[in-house]
Amino acid sequence: MKTVIETKDLTKIYNSSVAPVKAVNKVSLDFVEGEFTAIVGPSGSGKNTFLNLIGGLDKPTEGQVIIDDTDISGMKESKLFDFRLKNIGFVFQSYNLIPVLTAKENVSFIMLLQKESKAKMEKRAVEMLEQVGLSEKLNSRPGQLSGGQQQRVAVARALASKPKFVLADEPTANLDTESAFNLLDIMSRLNKEENITLIFSTHDQRVIDRARRVITLVDGAVSKDEKFESRK
């Protein structure tokens, strides 16, 4: 299996000059293609910081993040924008869709940034929204969709750019049980059928129960790294 993400002694220290807080402490992990990983831990354990570091949204104080053989730790901000655009998909806790655009336009938007042709963009957006079960909501704006539907649009948007992996930050936190299960079904299916690498930061037991790998962080360090290959 090909390694998609590799972290080496990854460390992030906040307020380093006053009262240093080690949010992430010498974390060395590998994530291989097609993995469905849940990063868990109590509040303040460093889950979000770790996700931000491997997503190129934040820079480590020490250590390296290597994505597909590219070290992004020291990459310039302008290059990071482009790198994220081409390699990483994001799903956020509160959906973060563009409220003035329709579902189809929200999904197309990321491909627009990638300068895809209009025809290709439209085709892929429709395909992705069909995959997440929203083929009848193509022209609905976020305000006309339920929370679960908005999060499914966000998943379609994250996958539309064909990223190397998808980072999901507590994607089910704002959803009711039915919508959460629905979303997890879709993401599990895409993970298996399309071999998409998924990394979740979560507290949600429903997500943890589906993940084939569960990494527990405590005080910024890896406390447990469990694999559940039998889970489907």
Added chain:
Amino acid sequence: MRMLLKISWLNLWRNRQRSIVMIIAVMVGLWGGIFAASFMFGLLDQRFKSSIEQQVSHLQIHHPEFLKDYNVKYYIERFDELYKNLSEDDDVIAFSGRTKVNGMLRTATLTTGVNIMGINPEMEANTTSLNKNIVEGDYPDDSFRNPVLIGKSLADKVKAQIGSRIVLTFQDSERELAAASFRVSGIYQTAATGWDEMHVFVLQDELNELLGYEKIVNEVGILTDDHEKSDAFAERYKDRYPELEIRTWSEISPELAYMQEMASMMYVIILTIILMALAFGLLNTMLMAVIERIKELGMLMAIGMNKKRIFIMILLETTFLTLTGAFLGMIVGYFSVAFLGKNGIDLTAVGAESLSEYGFDPIIYPVLEPYVFVVITILVILTAVFTSIFPALKALRLKPAEAVQAE
């Protein structure tokens, strides 16, 4: 770019009430600027036209010494040749040769100093609007001897009426005092009461005879088809008549040229002040728009929308907001100025006398030059760019990791 344009336009309407208030503010501000500018242009345009038509003409030709000494003996010697050349010149609409002398006007009750203008009525009527400014009596002709046309303010001052006899005294060619009795044939009134009080018009042939000359001309007033041609025209005639003093309207009345330059400058200053005031409103609106959307901007940065595009998006939003208001302001401004430009704004009740003393007509017809809209559009876009910088910088300083977590 199309998607950015679409997002920016739609973002404008996310807080409909706030955007509409700002658009109305821009609209009213620009309408005010357009109206103030057109009012000022109208005022000065009338002043310019009345000065040119009633007093200055586009060019004047004199014997150079006449301007220093104001003595009738300094007349234009080659007037017949000049007359022929001006008559054949395509740029000349009309011209009038005048005999001018300073003198005293005396009635039974009062004596006052005046400029006596000897005119050929037909040539003068073609060159100036003197014949159109008659408010009582008739424009002078040959129907009786020694008719005189006086200004209304002078008539009021010396208590003269149509048919009143007045005596004009002046120095003749031998520097001897000459006096003659004239009968008021008409009373004229222009927008400039000071001018009216100082100038009386008599028939040129009669004045020349009284002065002891057969036919002299001290001044030629020329009306060309375009006042912009005056400088070139003057240069051309200076080559032909080096012995004469040929002056353009801007040399004769530098205040007219100065007022025109000032008007253009004042208009830009007025608009700049209005737009600067509006810029703070726009800045506030755009800052609010950015602060309300920190999470969304963080998401856009996270998924890979680079800073240049974020900047362009905010710039476009500000430009749309400003241009929408500006466009409406220009439409309202255009129609209100078109209406008032046709019907005029009557200021008689609020100071007609004061305006007349400064040579302004109490009815103002606002004028709007097409270039005003070009200047407004440029200034509005500059304002939009200027006001979008701070909100855009605020957006660009966001850290995507923190912004996506913002409450």
